[in-house]
Amino acid sequence: MTHLQEIFRIAPANNDHQAAIRCAVGLGAPLLLLLFTGRIDLAIFATFGAFTGIYGRNEPHRQRLGHQGRAGALMLAVILAAALCARLDLDDWGTVVGTTAVAGLGTIATGFWRLRPVGSLFHIFAFAAISSVPNQPPLWQGMLTAVLTVGFSLLLGLSGMLVRKHRTEWARHERPRFSRVQRRLIYIDGLQYATAAVLAGSIATLLGIGHNYWAMVAATVPLVGATVRHRVHRGLQRILGTFGGLLLTALILFPGLEPWQMVLVIAACQFGAEMFIARQYALAQVVVTPLALVSTELAHPSDPLELLRDRGLETLIGAAVGMAVVVAVHLRQQHLREKHARRKQDQIGQLR
Template sequence: MKAVTEMFTMGPGNKDHHPALRCAVGVFVPLITLTLMGRLDLAVFASFGAFTGIYGRNEPHSVRFRSQLRAGGLMLLVILLATVTARVAGALGIDGMAYSWLLTAATTLVAGLCSVVVAAWRLRPGGSLFHIFAFAAIASIPSQPSLWEAMLVSVLTTGFCLLVGMSSRVVKSHRTPWKRPPPIRHTAPERRAMWLEGGGYLVAAGLAGTIATLVGERLGFGHTYWAMVAAVVPLVGHSTRHRVSRGIQRIAGTVVGLVLLAGILWLNPAPWAMVLVIAVCQFGAEMFIARQYMVAQIFVTPLALVATLLAAPVDPGLLLRDRIVETVIGASVGVAVVVAPAVWRRVRGSSA
């Protein structure tokens, strides 16, 4: 009952509207600019560059700047590797299922390595969920824009988000002292925990990606990387019960979010209206992500799928189907990875 209650409990607020507004502005301005320029083929690069603003939400300005600069730099590297991977695979003639397996393997490595880097830099939010999403989504784009345009949009969006992150310094009452952030040092147990966490991300993402690819090959589902994203969600949490709860909340929030998205798509919004939807959903997601994960997912689901539709229009019905199937696969794998160590200890204890 305690686990069920936790799923419907709203945590206390902590001036969440401040980072939520920064994130919404950080994604809206680049996307509406691309819309007015008629370059929505570059929208996905702006969307992932805008993830820079998600980090350092309640930190002092100097620490936030360091966090966002590092997070933005890491995301730019992931974006570059993703688009280069797609180009190299195309040049070598790797496509179809061969490319699906290559993408799963490469995304799995990104999941593990980025998790370690994020933990080493003590970035918040932790984990490599955003990097998995960015790498796989960009590497999955069939028609890549020119490399210099893609990276220019990504860099400019990252820089804009850094400016937005520092914007509250113009208001004296919101300004924090500018002090050089203390260096980050790790104890031996912390370093061991970082690598163990990276291993967990590697296993969860790899297993989910493998299952999703096999199921997709047999039943015709796509977007297998959504399973990999959902699989790492339960890995964040302070207890096994809390982690399992996050996995269940991911599925429940996705279902409700898909209903909301279906209503939005039924209205057949213009591109500028879809950009507005993205900004509103980004605001809603950041308002609740630290307080109630299931509610946050109601906003995250249309946010992710509308951004996908902007980048590469596809059949909305197939998109909704793929989202729920891949989310169930991924979240189930993530919960299994979280529960497995506790089950193993219990089995060993009973046999001792």
């Protein structure tokens, strides 16, 4: 019962609606503009550029600008790498290799840049999704779309400065240096993300399931958390929330929405995701799932049944791999601690 209560517990709100509105507008407005100008082929670049608004959600305005600036720069680097790799016509294994590199390097970058959310989940998603898109638009157009969307997100992040009661002090805060132990932990995190990603992606590829990178994204979810139990709970929440989200996605996709209606659904799901992502991860996944799948359908229409099947299978594989990595690392650390304790006891015994 304790585990169930923790999995389904909803944390108190913390002005989540403010960040949710910014993120919904930051994603919805660029997509509507591209739709009305007939350039929906650039939607994927705008979507991932808009992810900049997810970072630094509750920080003072000056810190938020710096935080989102670093996050936007990293996302643009990932988008550029993905667009260049797409021109190499990577096969499924090439996607696994490239995405694994992004998983490790992205985690290290977010660690040293102190980005929140931590890890490289969004970068994995961005790289694999963009690099898998056939018939890429001209590179300069895709990157210009991403840059403009990042800039729009930065402006939205500062929009609270226009309202007196929401305005924060424009003061600089010094960031402390990393200790040697902290730097080592960042590199270890990068290795864990890369390991989970390559294992999940390899399994999905060997099984011949489409969208193998969804498994790689899901595998990184359990790697975030203060304790082993919390990390395993996140993996279970990912599975439960995704399957709830698949039911919601079916209700959205099967009626056959018009593109402009899909954009409104995407913006609404982005709002819902930001409302609950910090409070109840499983509930957030119920809206994150249609957010991801409707975005995919908007850019590249496909068979909805196949899309839903792939998402469900990939999530099961990825979450299981991620939880297995968490448990394996925990058991390894426990073994090393016990071994160190026995050695210390032996040394004390010899001295006596």
